[in-house]
Amino acid sequence: xxxxxxxxxxxVFYPRRVAVIGVTDTPDRVGxxxxxxxxxxxxxxxxxxxxxxxEQVLGCKVYKSLEDIPEPVDLAVICLNQHAxxxxxxxxxxxxxxxxxxxxxxxxxxxEEGYDLERRLISVAEKYRLPIIGPNTxxxxxxxxxxxxxxxxxxxxKGKVSIISQSGGIGLTVIHMAIDEGLGINxxxxxxxxxxxxxxxxxxYLENDDSTAVIGVFIEGTSDAGRFVRTAGKxxxxxxxxxxxxxxxxxxxxxxxxxxxxxxxxFHLYRDILHQHGIFIVNSASELVAACKALALQPLxxxxxxxxxxxxxGPSVVMIDYLVPAGCVIPALREETIRRVKQIIGSDNPxxxxxxxxxxxxxxxxxxxxxxxAEAIMADDNVDILIAVYCLHKNWELPVSGLMAxxxxxxxxxxxxxxxxWMGCRQDQEFMQKAGVPxxxxxxxxxxxxxxxxxxxxxxxxxGNLDCK
Amino acid sequence: xxxxxxxxxxxVFYPRRVAVIGVTDTPDRVGxxxxxxxxxxxxxxxxxxxxxxxEQVLGCKVYKSLEDIPEPVDLAVICLNQHAxxxxxxxxxxxxxxxxxxxxxxxxxxxEEGYDLERRLISVAEKYRLPIIGPNTxxxxxxxxxxxxxxxxxxxxKGKVSIISQSGGIGLTVIHMAIDEGLGINxxxxxxxxxxxxxxxxxxYLENDDSTAVIGVFIEGTSDAGRFVRTAGKxxxxxxxxxxxxxxxxxxxxxxxxxxxxxxxxFHLYRDILHQHGIFIVNSASELVAACKALALQPLxxxxxxxxxxxxxGPSVVMIDYLVPAGCVIPALREETIRRVKQIIGSDNPxxxxxxxxxxxxxxxxxxxxxxxAEAIMADDNVDILIAVYCLHKNWELPVSGLMAxxxxxxxxxxxxxxxxWMGCRQDQEFMQKAGVPxxxxxxxxxxxxxxxxxxxxxxxxxGNLDCK
Numbered sequence: 001x002x003x004x005x006x007x008x009x010x011x012v013f014y015p016r017r018v019a020v021i022g023v024t025d026t027p028d029r030v031g032x033x034x035x036x037x038x039x040x041x042x043x044x045x046x047x048x049x050x051x052x053x054x055e056q057v058l059g060c061k062v063y064k065s066l067e068d069i070p071e072p073v074d075l076a077v078i079c080l081n082q083h084a085x086x087x088x089x090x091x092x093x094x095x096x097x098x099x100x101x102x103x104x105x106x107x108x109x110x111x112e113e114g115y116d117l118e119r120r121l122i123s124v125a126e127k128y129r130l131p132i133i134g135p136n137t138x139x140x141x142x143x144x145x146x147x148x149x150x151x152x153x154x155x156x157x158k159g160k161v162s163i164i165s166q167s168g169g170i171g172l173t174v175i176h177m178a179i180d181e182g183l184g185i186n187x188x189x190x191x192x193x194x195x196x197x198x199x200x201x202x203x204x205y206l207e208n209d210d211s212t213a214v215i216g217v218f219i220e221g222t223s224d225a226g227r228f229v230r231t232a233g234k235x236x237x238x239x240x241x242x243x244x245x246x247x248x249x250x251x252x253x254x255x256x257x258x259x260x261x262x263x264x265x266x267f268h269l270y271r272d273i274l275h276q277h278g279i280f281i282v283n284s285a286s287e288l289v290a291a292c293k294a295l296a297l298q299p300l301x302x303x304x305x306x307x308x309x310x311x312x313x314g315p316s317v318v319m320i321d322y323l324v325p326a327g328c329v330i331p332a333l334r335e336e337t338i339r340r341v342k343q344i345i346g347s348d349n350p351x352x353x354x355x356x357x358x359x360x361x362x363x364x365x366x367x368x369x370x371x372x373x374a375e376a377i378m379a380d381d382n383v384d385i386l387i388a389v390y391c392l393h394k395n396w397e398l399p400v401s402g403l404m405a406x407x408x409x410x411x412x413x414x415x416x417x418x419x420x421x422w423m424g425c426r427q428d429q430e431f432m433q434k435a436g437v438p439x440x441x442x443x444x445x446x447x448x449x450x451x452x453x454x455x456x457x458x459x460x461x462x463x464g465n466l467d468c469k
Numbered sequence: 470x471x472x473x474x475x476x477x478x479x480x481v482f483y484p485r486r487v488a489v490i491g492v493t494d495t496p497d498r499v500g501x502x503x504x505x506x507x508x509x510x511x512x513x514x515x516x517x518x519x520x521x522x523x524e525q526v527l528g529c530k531v532y533k534s535l536e537d538i539p540e541p542v543d544l545a546v547i548c549l550n551q552h553a554x555x556x557x558x559x560x561x562x563x564x565x566x567x568x569x570x571x572x573x574x575x576x577x578x579x580x581e582e583g584y585d586l587e588r589r590l591i592s593v594a595e596k597y598r599l600p601i602i603g604p605n606t607x608x609x610x611x612x613x614x615x616x617x618x619x620x621x622x623x624x625x626x627k628g629k630v631s632i633i634s635q636s637g638g639i640g641l642t643v644i645h646m647a648i649d650e651g652l653g654i655n656x657x658x659x660x661x662x663x664x665x666x667x668x669x670x671x672x673x674y675l676e677n678d679d680s681t682a683v684i685g686v687f688i689e690g691t692s693d694a695g696r697f698v699r700t701a702g703k704x705x706x707x708x709x710x711x712x713x714x715x716x717x718x719x720x721x722x723x724x725x726x727x728x729x730x731x732x733x734x735x736f737h738l739y740r741d742i743l744h745q746h747g748i749f750i751v752n753s754a755s756e757l758v759a760a761c762k763a764l765a766l767q768p769l770x771x772x773x774x775x776x777x778x779x780x781x782x783g784p785s786v787v788m789i790d791y792l793v794p795a796g797c798v799i800p801a802l803r804e805e806t807i808r809r810v811k812q813i814i815g816s817d818n819p820x821x822x823x824x825x826x827x828x829x830x831x832x833x834x835x836x837x838x839x840x841x842x843a844e845a846i847m848a849d850d851n852v853d854i855l856i857a858v859y860c861l862h863k864n865w866e867l868p869v870s871g872l873m874a875x876x877x878x879x880x881x882x883x884x885x886x887x888x889x890x891w892m893g894c895r896q897d898q899e900f901m902q903k904a905g906v907p908x909x910x911x912x913x914x915x916x917x918x919x920x921x922x923x924x925x926x927x928x929x930x931x932x933g934n935l936d937c938k
Contacts, residue, residue: 028863107838110822168783170781172888176890176893177890220786246787249794284913285787286913314715315637315638317716318692391621419645420646422891441642443639
């Protein structure tokens with residue numbers, strides 16, 4: 001948007017005073033849930049609900065109009081229908097509000113008539129240089145500021161990953177997957193129809209947002225793909241950007257066009273161009289979460305050589321299927337490492353294949369052996385990053401301490417793959433991730449996570465040209 | 470294996486008397502954990518632990534040798550090293566044991582010397598016409614018979630899905646994912662090195678196993694790919710077979726060869742040939758579980774036309790990316806359906822795009838509206854199967870009853886995608902799946918599940934030629 005710029009968006013993401021225009025007392029309605037979301041999220045700024053007839057909603061005094069609010073408002077969240085929203089934006093402009101979130105749908109995604117209405121919305125906003133998140137959006141969360149402005153009241157763990165999503169449903173999917181993965185979220189932006197703020201504007205803003213370390217993007221399509229790609233590529237030089245692009249088929253285009261008004265474009269074209277700009281591309285919401293988690297927790301590896309320690313071979317076969325096409329290499333271990341591994345294993349033990357991936361078979365069960373083997377591989381100059389696979393077992397202690405010790409000693413990135421169910425892994429996952437080591441339970445996600453780290457490590461070294469196809 | 474055949478395997482999967490050769494009292498060791506696994510799993514047959522010196526392990530009397538056991542043994546589980554295993558198989562043959570599980574590695578996967586040893590193992594087994602599961606295997610579970618013979622003591626929910634896995638680690642991954650998905654397992658077979666029983670033998674056995682309704686296969690490679698494919702294709706005419714093929718890269722071949730002794734072969738060749746034989750192919754462990762769950766719970770659709778009901782569009786865009794290449798069609802709704810949808814929505818409501826996928830936007834929040842819309846789409850003759858997407862919400866009731874009522878009325882397959890985290894969805898997932906409706910939380914998995922149902926529905930109608938690429 002002309003004039004808004006990253007600085008202009010600060011008031012939107014960190015508002016001191018927020019008006020909620022169109023609150024109701026019906027828990028079914030958006031206007032109720034936006035207010036509850038803000039209150040439930042623990043917002044510490046001022047909230048001014050607005051409705052011409054209500055006196056009080058959710059314990060808050062309700063104002064008749066913007067003009068009744070005693071202080072200047074930074075952000076207005078508009079929970080009215082598509083027509084009333086346009087009038088409300090006009091009144092926000094007149095009242096000197098600095099930004100708006102427009103939740104209602106009913107614009108370009110519904111056809112020509114809606115597009116006309118959206119053009120009116122945009123022209124009103126431009127008149128007052130008013131940035132709009134949306135319309136047709138779930139809303140926005142700034143977890144760094146306890147500001148939850150969506151119509152899904154929730155609390156999400158805090159973290160350094162910010163998500164830009166063209167879909168509320170996929171955005172919420174990503175947020176819930178992040179909860180399951182123990183990944184903290186910093187900001188969530190539902191871009192909606194991108195009326196006068198596009199992906200590129202949000203990327204620009206997050207580039208300079210110190211509380212965001214990693215950016216995950218779900219995109220179906222945009223009217224200015226060139227600017228999106230160039231901006232993503234520029235931002236990725238400063239902090240990792242991971243993109244999940246949907247609407248990959250020509251057959252799907254008719255549909256993306258009807259709900260956000262953007263053609264999905266050719267997936268392959270997008271993928272190739274994003275790739276050229278150094279962006280890491282994923283193929284599902286769970287891969288997006290997996291990649292962002294690793295990038296948020298771990299340092300970048302010095303190279304693309306992946307060591308794998310396991311006591312069951314299959315997961316490493318699966319991982320190699322992902323790692324190698326993503327530009328990773330599975331290097332040979334050095335002679336010195338082989339010698340150390342032999343020492344740890346002892347001579348009377350069952351045969352272990354002394355190569356990378358190191359399948360420690362029966363020896364991998366033992367916690368101390370496992371930690372020693374991890375340490376030996378991490379010490380190897382041929383290895384830039386270690387993936388450690390371990391199966392939960394009723395009678396065997398998990399190798400947490402050995403892995404953490406190896407990681408602390410060598411400072412190389414470490415990714416852990418437990419084979420176990422959600423409940424069984426939860427405690428170790430929380431513990432290790434608090435110490436910066438991401439833990440997954442699916443080998444495919446583990447591999448994508450490692451590939452994402454390698455990708456950005458190589459890109460910053462000028463290697464580039466890596467992709468997870 | 471010559472002579473074993475499906476009938477011969479019955480004693481292996483449903484043994485009345487089991488010897489565990491090489492038990493120990495050390496919880497680190499395989500010999501301890503196999504016995505504990507059998508006891509912990511609740512096996513009701515007779516168990517005879519064998520060790521020359523121990524008197525008692527885990528409360529069981531220990532026998533000195535097979536000859537000391539008073540009754541004929543059906544199955545022997547051999548927990549010795551690779552050399553002693555060969556001798557033990559010989560003694561099993563002499564004692565008239567009907568089948569063995571050989572856990573030890575150290576055979577063909579370790580090189581020429583190991584291959585020679587495995588040839589000896591096979592020739593001893595052939596002499597006595599003794600079927601071997603393994604060697605180099607995690608073991609086997611027959612949950613239909615409370616017989617857990619792996620070295621991972623566990624209990625898994627019962628169900629109709631059986632898994633054949635070339636990897637213990639991926640097998641355990643699948644089992645733990647099944648636990649998380651609320652999917653019951655019937656049998657688990659870790660094929661190991663496939664010494665004298667190959668994938669095709671297990672497929673033949675499970676084809677005639679009445680307690681197995683769906684077969685999931687994880688395969689890296691096999692020495693007789695032709696027989697595997699032909700057998701899988703034959704079995705798939707009777708019950709669905711879902712295949713996850715790993716070791717997809719030439720670069721990975723060296724590694725699969727070192728741990729199971731089989732070349733991974735060309736993935737594309739495998740995929741194309743499996744496809745021609747009507748097998749549904751998946752691309753991850755979680756997709757394998759997702760597809761098997763839908764096939765185990767739902768009837769097959771009468772055609773490939775997928776209706777989608779949602780109140781957030783993005784997930785349906787993601788799903789279409791999976792559904793269309795898998796041979797599904799997203800049909801237009803009939804006039805009568807549009808009329809019914811309009812009635813349910815009412816005229817004073819926000820704009821809903823009246824097409825398939827039906828994005829009910831704000832109206833989708835309301836439980837009664839949602840159920841009515843689901844019923845209307847299911848009633849549509851253009852629709853063979855319905856996917857229903859719903860976001861968990863703090864203040865809105867979930868649409869369980871409406872969905873179940875629609876499903877019961879129309880008997881068309883229904884797949885539910887909740888947008889929510891593991892804990893938040895658990896209760897509804899259990900409830901709905903008990904009633905036969907599978908619930909997922911990732912749109913990609915939901916789409917694969919629907920595609921799997923469509924695939925087998927079309928195959929049985931002679932349509933064939935469908936695949937999830």
